[in-house]
Amino acid sequence: MIPIEIGRDEAADAAARELADPNYHSDQGIVGAIFSWIVERIADLFQLAADVTPGGYLSLLVLLVVVVAAVVAIRLRIGPMGRSAAAPVQLFEGGPLTAAEHRRAADAFAGRGEWAEAVRSRLRAVVRGLEERDLLDARPGRTADEAAREAGAVLPQCADDLAAAARTFDDVWYGGRTATAEMDAQLRAVDAAVVRARPVGTSR
Known part of the structure; x- marks a missing residue:
């Protein structure tokens, strides 16, 4: 069970324990090695981002949510304007009607x-x-x-x-x-x- 609130140190320890699972490091040849390397790099990047973000993982999560919301809002706002800049809207589309x-x-x-x-x-x-x-x-x-x-x-x-x-x-x-x-x-x-x-x- 994952607690509702978790501190930075506890999260790092949990991630380390999870990545230490032998299932991630079993001998699967080159594909397994590549997968293990990717998992390790993702964990490193996540840890680095949490370390440089005030408030740790919780602040990082909040920041990501804000960024996504901002991108969505900008997309919705400039959508019609983008159409205008690209090309005029045609009056008729589809089959002819009387x-x-x-x-x-x-x-x-x-x-x-x-x-x-x-x-x-x-x-x-x-x-x-x-x-x-x-x-x-x-x-x-x-x-x-x-x-x-x-x-x-x-x-x-x-x-x-x-x-x-x-x-x-x-x-x-x-x-x-x-x-x-x-x-x-x-x-x-x-x-x-x-x-x-x-x-x-x-x-x-």
Whole structure:
């Protein structure tokens, strides 16, 4: 049984007794010798780290936990930013859906409070609707900014709203901003405005 608390000297003695077990040093040829050497080096490193760490093994354990927690926190924090620096997030992924299907998906996400997914699906509905009206070319790999810029050139009366929608998408999907119901409502309004809008001199 291992006690809940153990001092540095007691831990060192326990480690020495364990490593002195003949099972670690039996004649197993070159593989056994290598294994024994590795075990001894690990024990030496652990002892050295404990000796130079104030508080011994307990402080060493606490330090390791803090370091791991810090690495995890940094990873979670910079994950979205790392994606931004590496490459723009594509607006469309996977198989093609119609604008109506994207709207239904957005409504389902909103109903579950999954606002980031709802925002993405609403912007996808906007762009897919423009493609279905032949106002934009269907082009895989288009980003939100590209879609807003191209759609704004075709529907100048919606250009500002489209640019704002793209910024919201960017903020959420690779700016790390938390999506909200208000953002979903913003994208819903932009979608409705784009559906009503017509290019000058046409009925599309």
